[in-house]
Amino acid sequence: MNETLSRRERQIMDVLHRLGQASAADIEAELPDAPSYSAVRAHLRTLEEKGHLRHEVEQLRYVYFPTVNPERARKSAVRHLVDTFFGGSPADAVAALIDPKSAKLKKADLDRLAQLIEEARR
Amino acid sequence: MNETLSRRERQIMDVLHRLGQASAADIEAELPDAPSYSAVRAHLRTLEEKGHLRHEVEQLRYVYFPTVNPERARKSAVRHLVDTFFGGSPADAVAALIDPKSAKLKKADLDRLAQLIEEARR
DNA sequence: CAGCATGTGCTAGAAAACTAGCATGTTCTT
DNA sequence: AAGAACATGCTAGTTTTCTAGCACATGCTG
Structure with missing residues (x-):
């Protein structure tokens, strides 16, 4: 940002x-x-x-x-958020986003994220 | 924000x-x-x-x-990020955070997130 | 055509942001 | 005690931001 x-x-x-x-x-x-x-x-x-x-x-x-490409802007904004509000921990930010108390993610979204996490684990 | x-x-x-x-x-x-x-x-x-x-x-x-409590500030910042850069989709934001091309999450973090996703699926 | 709606380039004044300095106070060191 | 270091309250000057208006251009409608 x-x-x-x-x-x-x-x-x-x-x-x-x-x-x-x-x-x-x-x-x-x-x-x-x-x-x-x-x-x-x-x-x-x-x-x-x-x-x-x-x-x-x-x-x-x-x-x-x-002028900055959308991917670059996104990454920059995410990094700023994580550094400022989540002590630099992406995992804490993800946990906040997944938290059912904050956002009701759809089943399809959760399935997709479970898949992405499986892939990231390898 | x-x-x-x-x-x-x-x-x-x-x-x-x-x-x-x-x-x-x-x-x-x-x-x-x-x-x-x-x-x-x-x-x-x-x-x-x-x-x-x-x-x-x-x-x-x-x-x-x-003066705003940390939890509240966090939620507000997350919402602003999701709305501005991820078309309002928390799942897209999570996918970006998990992306191995952006951030190398530790195995323990991934395990924890897999657990949270399982819980959110119920 | 004239008038209206919509568009841009540019300007300049008002308001807000930004900055550092001064006066004063407290504590510590010599 | 005096001086230095560190702290706050406050001020005001400088710079930047913010704003809307004017002049001019283009296209559309009656």
Whole structure:
């Protein structure tokens, strides 16, 4: 997780990571306490200058993408979470995610995870 | 994850969540691009006024704690991660954490997780 | 065509964040 | 006692963030 992003910049990058790609209007709609469309665009311009995102033109409209690939962003975010909240232990993080008190995982999901754990044990 | 925290405020709260409790000097030592001791203290005062942390006096020195309990903070952070990077699917997040390409979990950890999954399946 | 809706580039002012310094207090060492 | 080290409360100046508005462009509709 990038520690140089300001409050708003971070919110905007989170929206982009969640949606994969988005127009300025999409982003505005997803932001907490959303500012005006033009304020969102000003932030997007800054983030693009910093290299955090890029845009493409689709039907005369800009669509924005994170520059870091999704897999890389995911890994970075997971590592930050594990370090910050789980004492660096991925297993503790998994245990929290599996915990039936937190999230009701579907049977199919549990079957799949049991399989993955079996594979990781070899 | 609290979206109203500024860049520095967020960094400071992360340190507190990681360490559980910390003095201003501890926090300064852990911050990326750490400012001066007095700058850190100014931030801590702001965060305390906002209710995010509190302090106790230990040997004439302030020690700071997050006000939200650790379990609650963890859940909130996990939910934010899952929503932002894993399309809302805890199972996908677990799969990423277990992935041998990302983290080499110990056998004891895997055994424990296999057990937890068995229990969650019932 | 004119007007409206929607889009972008850019600007600048307001607000917030960030920072370090000063004054004061406490404890320890010489 | 004096000085140094370490601590806090507070301030204010600097920098960054945040915001919305203006000018201009494009496409659609009546």
